Amino acid sequence: MGRITRRHGVLRVAPGEAIxxxxxxxxxxxxxxxxxxxxxxxTMRTPGSDVxxxxxxxxxxxxINDRSDIVLARYCAGASPDGVNxxxxxxxxxxxxxxxxxxxxxxxxTTSACGICGTTSIDQVLRGSPYPPDPELQVxxxxxxSAPIRLRQHQRAFDQTGGLHAAGLxxxxxxxxxxxxxxxxxxxxxKVIGWAIEQQLLPLxxxxxxxxxxxxxxxxxxxxLAGIPVLAAVSAPSSLAVELAEEAGLTLVGFVRGKxxxxxxxxxxxxxxxxxxxxxxx
Numbered sequence: 514m515g516r517i518t519r520r521h522g523v524l525r526v527a528p529g530e531a532i533x534x535x536x537x538x539x540x541x542x543x544x545x546x547x548x549x550x551x552x553x554x555x556t557m558r559t560p561g562s563d564v565x566x567x568x569x570x571x572x573x574x575x576x577i578n579d580r581s582d583i584v585l586a587r588y589c590a591g592a593s594p595d596g597v598n599x600x601x602x603x604x605x606x607x608x609x610x611x612x613x614x615x616x617x618x619x620x621x622x623t624t625s626a627c628g629i630c631g632t633t634s635i636d637q638v639l640r641g642s643p644y645p646p647d648p649e650l651q652v653x654x655x656x657x658x659s660a661p662i663r664l665r666q667h668q669r670a671f672d673q674t675g676g677l678h679a680a681g682l683x684x685x686x687x688x689x690x691x692x693x694x695x696x697x698x699x700x701x702x703x704k705v706i707g708w709a710i711e712q713q714l715l716p717l718x719x720x721x722x723x724x725x726x727x728x729x730x731x732x733x734x735x736x737x738l739a740g741i742p743v744l745a746a747v748s749a750p751s752s753l754a755v756e757l758a759e760e761a762g763l764t765l766v767g768f769v770r771g772k773x774x775x776x777x778x779x780x781x782x783x784x785x786x787x788x789x790x791x792x793x794x795x
Contacts, residue, residue: 516540517561517694539677541696546570547589547604559677559695562704563588563603565711566695569703571605572710573735578643580710582608644716644740646762652721652743654774654783656687660723660745661769667692668725680705683721690720698726702735709739716740728767730754737761742782745769750777 523536545555546567558566564586571577585606664681667689680701681692693704702724709715722741724732727748734757736744743764750758750767758765758778765778776783 517559539696542599543601545602547602548576549607550604553605556697556700558697558700560600561695562693562708563600565693565704565707566700567603567605567707568710569705569707569735572706573703573738575738576611577607577710579715580713582611584608642737642740642761644718644738646737646740646742646764647718648762650718650742650782652685652764652783656683656685657721657743657745657766657783658769658772658774659687660721661725661747663687663689664692664723664725668694679725681723682709682717683723685719685721689723698724698729699731699735701725702732706735706739718742721745727751728754728765730757733757733761733763733765737763745774 517540519538519540520535521538523534525532525534540559541557542560543555544558544560544563544566546553548571556566556570567586568577568580568583571583577583583605587604588600589602589604660681660683663683664679667681668677668679677694677696678698678701679692679694680698682690682705684690691705691708693701693708695701695704702722705722706717709717709720717739718741720741721743722732722736722739722745724744724746726746728744728746728750730751730753732746733744733750733754737757741763743766744758745766747769748767750765755765755777757763762779764776764780764782766774766776768775
């Protein structure tokens with residue numbers, strides 16, 4: 514398996530001095546995912562948890578529904594000149610019940626910044642979730658406020674590089690059950706959802722999805738498809754993410770920093786209003 518970090522020489526320039534030193538970089542490498550031996554897509558990612566990444570991605574593409582839909586996932590020989598396995602080609606064997614049409618090749622290279630490249634319209638990605646969030650579920654506001662702090666405590670590679678996104682599943686019992694890092698926000702989310710599929714935990718109705726960056730439409734969609742009731746991000750959501758969250762019943766929270774946050778959709782999951790007074794769920 515490839516390394517997730519790599520050392521590289523840099524020239525550090527500061528007022529009155531220039532110093533050569535070694536810096537730690539986050540690794541970004543291509544991963545080709547093949548389905549039943551046929552190329553499906555190539556995505557740029559940070560090596561690690563590649564099977565979870567593939568599992569989560571295939572779930573968000575609605576190609577698989579649960580763990581049993583994948584019979585085998587194994588690395589194939591890569592394109593290394595010396596013949597050494599690059600661990601950058603992953604062949605996924607789908608169960609016989611998965612129709613061949615569902616695994617049609619997307620004919621696109623996705624990047625670490627865009628996981629839905631190749632789709633031609635929003636209609637193609639607005640899919641109904643098999644796990645709508647529980648409208649009666651209540652979530653403590655203090656727990657949501659703590660999500661970025663709890664996530665940051667598990668960002669080991671970020672400590673070394675400062676250049677990786679993270680996603681984590683925070684249980685309503687305050688336990689951070691899974692954290693993954695990647696150069697791509699969508700990859701990190703796919704990795705944690707792929708892990709949850711392997712553990713047979715879907716739907717994630719009692720989990721908060723915490724992300725280290727902004728909440729895009731795609732990240733919101735992944736949360737909705739997994740049945741997650743709350744998506745908490747340290748930065749801003751996009752307008753389309755807010756529209757999707759509102760329609761799907763997801764509580765979308767942005768700018769979760771310290772003791773403040775912006776609740777964009779379904780605040781009733783965390784806020785009670787009694788006689789005109791707003792009270793936090795604690």
